[in-house]
Amino acid sequence: MHNHHQQYHASAPTFPLSSLFPALSASASASTSTSTSSGDFFQIPGGFNLSMNQARNARAEVSYQQQQQQQQQQQHSQHAYSSGIGPIAYQSKVRVTDKYKVIGFISSGTYGRVYKALGRHGQPGEFAIKKFKPDKEGEQVTYTGISQSAVREMALCSELQHPNVIRLVEIILEDKCIFMVFEYAEHDLLQIIHHHTQQPRHPIPPNTIKSIMFQLLNGCQYLHTNWVLHRDLKPANIMVTSSGEVKIGDLGLARLFYKPLHSLFSGDKVVVTIWYRAPELLLGSRHYTPAIDMWAVGCIFAELLSLRPIFKGEEAKMDSKKTVPFQRNQMQKIVDIMGLPTKDRWPLLTAMPEYSQLATLQQPLGSNHSAHHGHHGYHNPHHRPAPNAATASVSHLEKWYYNTINQQISASAAANGAVSLSCLDKEGYSLLAGLLEYDPEKRLTAAQALEHPFFKTGDQISANCFAGCKMEYPHRRVSQDDNDIRTAGSLPGTKRTFTQVSQSYGGDDHLHGRKRVKE
Amino acid sequence: MAANFWESTQRRYWQFTKDELANIRQALVDADPNLVQSFPLPQQRHLNLYLTQQVNRLGKRLAIRQQPLATAQVYLKRFYLRVEIRRTNPYLFIATAVYLACKMEECPQHIRLVVQEARSLWPSEFIGQDISKLGECEFFLISEMSSQLIIHQPYRTLTTLQSDFELTQDEIMLAWTIINDHYITDLPLLYPPHTIALTAMLLAIVLRPANTPGNSGGQNAGPVVTAQGAAGGLAMAANAFQAQAQARAAAVAAAAMSGGGGNSGPGTPVMTPQASFSGFSPTTENPTEIKKAPDARYAKAQRFAAWLAESNVDLEAMIDCAQELISFYECHEQYNEKMTKEAISRFIKARGLDK
Structure with missing residues (x-):
């Protein structure tokens, strides 16, 4: 791979004109003399002993007020020093x-x-x-x-x-x-979600969810069209201003993905907080796309609806620095709701490095299990029947969705003005299913999601996600x-x-x- | 932004006119004329060439690819618009620029390795083993660049357009090397990357790579060009520009005839290719090359010219780029690597910048 590109590499500047005109061959010998002359350069004896750090280390880390005067003096002396002879700190x-x-x-x-x-x-x-x-x-x-x-x-x-x-x-x-x-x-989505879990537990207003999702997708679309992958989307990293503007924050894991020199995997072995990590990442994909951010957006959408992480797995710690463990528990949480992925739904599935691990997962919980997934610990494989291909791949997402949006609102919450999410209806499910699509190539892109009927039905989307809200969210502590x-x-x-x-x-x-x- | 050069910080903050560049550099001289007079340096282009060679030497040792090295070169250019070079140890800043560019281009190198290689490359000029010096310079570098670290490079335009113009492998290589060379000049501070890339492609088409690839001097060969060769290249470039300018003029005229007329926005260049290249018209010097050109290649050049005529590419800028490149190749004849190195060592030693 490297050799293939060798010709474009870091060789010394090539000066094309010389190679173009055979008449210049005489001057080619001149070039050899230039290059050999570089050999003489290392003989200059060592010199002075001034430190670039002078005066810096002297500065104790004490509060600004106490030190201000002293520092000004130091700056003056440094300035005088550097304008004379010697290095600049x-x-x-x-x-x-x-x-x-x-x-x-x-x-x-x-x-x-x-x-x-x-x-x-x-x-x-x-x-x-x-x-x-x-x-x-x-x-x-x-x-x-x-x-x-x-x-x-x-x-x-x-x-x-x-x-x-x-x-x-x-x-x-x-x-x-x-x-x-x-x-x-003033806020972030984690805070806002948490506020709604306070007794009496009450859902986030549907129009707020719509506005948050629209703004979040809008920010994602901007990042993706600019070749930026965020790679750590989660509620804590989505800020909301007091005027209801949603702002994607924390780009500490973000990177450009335009024609990377190396595979994205080789740069960072682990990306995205585990609960929001896309299946292709869990299955060890070396190359990935903006679709990983869209999976995370799907998880965030689900969390805005249900007020808890939809796939709340436990992370397997890295056993050594070199090998990244298969995140079995996290994958199991996804499979429990989404069913096992199949080649039909995801043609490139079998090419995933960890594909063989899927066989070791348990059959998703059947209809006898509450769609309220997620709060049991590790599963014991012996407690469940062997996977049956036909039933194992059935998705329970739709059931999860309708159970979530049709949840009864407690009398006390209703008294406080809580509104049911049931108006989000089938469009909400369609958007959620489009974002939580196993195959990254079929998963909705940010641009597609913004065009989704979910945003075109019902009230117009407000640029202020708090528009119409009667209560105010608590301020950041x-x-x-x-x-x-x-x-x-x-x-x-x-x-x-x-x-x-x-x-x-x-x-x-x-x-x-x-x-x-x-x- | 990252995908959009027009909204990028490169376009907004780091693209200058020649006059602006001259004024910025003059201001650095005026800030401390004694320093500048005490330590004379070769002309800017020779200094740039020397710095580029050193960047590439370090890059070769660390097996770093061209793209991060190109980014490092732009970092150095920006930095030395803000800070007088005689105040710095250029070797330290070369190493720092390479170290930072590798992180930015997602191929990070360990700071210790960079320091180690720099030390063995420049044993008497570089600082000691202390990695904190490099770390401190990194702060300096980033701060002077206002944290604007994303660099748009012409390579992207070249790889995007090379198939559109059916460039041969040799032509792509030649365009690539011309782009490599442009980092030695001020062009990255003057023109958008696509202008550079298109100029490189045009030159590659009209200059045609020689049958024998690579010059005999090998990888580290210094650049070589003669006035005769440059003139020949210039003549061919001028020829292509003339054809292309005529096409453009015809297109503009046609647009004006059709009643629109308003499309020649501000900055529409007044084409003066004949004036620019009058000294090098194909009839005065080296006319044989272009006549020998195979028809296919000539057709390719014409097709490229026609495409330019219909595009909104700043043709005047392209002409200026071509001239800048060719005059750089010419000026390289006077380059003396040893003298440049000694001039730099003089202020490093006298000012104790190597400790």
């Missing part, structure tokens, strides 16, 4: 704390921490500042190279502009840390315990205690060990 032109006033801490994870902030210079609106944790070697924070995930997120967010994708305000690289400043979103954006990242293990929301999603730590604790 990197110094951010903008200081986070000069420009933003941090008003609280939002969440933390292995990637770092997120803070809520206001502009100090009258910048309108509120901001969420994502601080990537610096790497540490011993006690000293050092530069170790920015993670690929951060590079992707920085590059993509700088480029993307769409009303349904979270807007980046700026990126500040300061003191070995990366600060990504985003527009602030912002804590005051840790307001010092400059120092906090360097304190390891200062994780906030999980709230009830995060606990219900406490297993949300499936991907690369990334903790996604949203409050």
Whole structure:
């Protein structure tokens, strides 16, 4: 594969004209002399011993206010130094704390921490500042190279502009840390879903679901037409502003997929949080497409309807660094509702690396089992009859759907104005089934889903997903315990205690060990 | 955005006119004239050539493909519009640009490996084993580029269009190498990638690859061209442009006749190919090549020209690209790698930038 492309590779610049005109052969010998001359270059003796890092390490990580004066002096001395002789140490032109006033801490994870902030210079609106944790070697924070995930997120967010994708305000690289400043979103889908599970449990209003889905699909379509795969769509990563705009967030796993130099699999062995991971990924596909995002959107749609993850499997941990385990439990959860995939439904199924594993799964639960899937633990294969090809592939999704939307609304919920989802009717099922289609080639694309009758029947879709809502969702919790954006990242293990929301999603730590604790 | 060059940060923030580039560079000189005078450097094109050669040397050691290297070269070009080169250790920034470009192009290299290879490639100029220097430079590089790291490259246009014009394998290769070479010039900062790609394709069609592929100098051969060769190439390019400009003029005239007339939007180029290439008209020099050209190839060039005439491609920009490339090939004759290297080493050593 590599050899095949060798001719296009990193060879020294070839200067075509010389090869075009035989008359130039004399000058070809000149070229040899140029190339050999490069051999003399290594003899220059070593020289001075000035450090690029001078003065930097002296700066203790203490709060900005205390240090401001001192730093200004340091900057002056550095400036005087660098304008004379010697190297320049990197110094951010903008200081986070000069420009933003941090008003609280939002969440933390292995990637770092997120803070809520206001502009100090009258910048309108509120901001969420994502601080990537610096790497540490011993006690000293050092530069170790920015993670690929951060590079992707920085590059993509700088480029993307769409009303349904979270807007980046700026990126500040300061003191070995990366600060990504985003527009602030008051809510996210995880929060909103959680709010509806509170007693009395009541469904999300159908028009809100429609608007959320439309905006989510609209953002996906934008990403996909721009050759961006998100690869981590889940409720916690879908932001909603107080004016009801849906914004796809967290592009830490996103990447461009235009003619990749290597297969997508070789870059990242595991993508998408387990509950939202598409069957082709579970079956080990090396190449995948935007359809993996669409499966996740289908899972999110189901979760908006039922208020719980539709395929809530348990993740098999990687046994070694090299092999990715087959996620049997997760696949089983899907099969329980969707039936076993078949060659008829999915022609390329047998080409999947983990195809043989399907035979080891249990027959999906029959009609005697409640369509309320999902809350039992591991299945024991001996407790069920051997799979029967005809019945095993039958999908129970339709049943799951109608059971979900036709659920009785409790009297107390009805008193609070809760509305049944039954008006979503067959169009809702058709959209859900189109998104949760086994064959990635048949699965709805974002553009197709946006054209689905689901969005053309009933009330017009509002650009504000809260339009017509009487109640207000609780605001994002912002804590005051840790307001010092400059120092906090360097304190390891200062994780906030999980709230009830995060606990219900406490297993949300499936991907690369990334903790996604949203409050 | 990523798929849409017109909305990209490259188009919005990193495309300049020649005057703008000159002003930016002058401002860097004016900011510290003493520094610039103390350490004279060869002309920009020679400096660019040297930097490109070093990027490619490092890339070869790490077995990195052309696309990430091209991205690294654009990073360096952008960075040195913001920071005077004499303030930096160029070898450190070359390594950093390659390291960052590999992450961006999804073929990451370990930072230790990059540092290690850079050290063995430039043992006396590069910094020590400390990877944190490279990490710090990465912050510097990203910050000066405002985190705008996605680079649109002409290779994509070439691979998309090569079959439309039935380019032969040799022609594709030649166009590819011309695109590789354009990264040595300022062209990536001046024109959209498709303009570069179309210019490379046009040149590839009219210049025709030689029978013997590759020049005898081998992989690391320095670029070679003579005034005679350049003139011949230029003549053929001019010829094609003339034909194509006439087609364009005819098309514009036809459009005007048909009553529309409003389609020649702002910036519609005033075609002056004859003036531009007057010194190199096919009759004055090296006229034989074009006459010997097989009919099929001539027809291909005409078809390409006809396609251009109907497109909205900025023809003036293409002419300028072709001239820039050809004059670069010419100016390469005066290039002296050793002197360039020594000039760089002088300020690195004097300013202690290698520690």
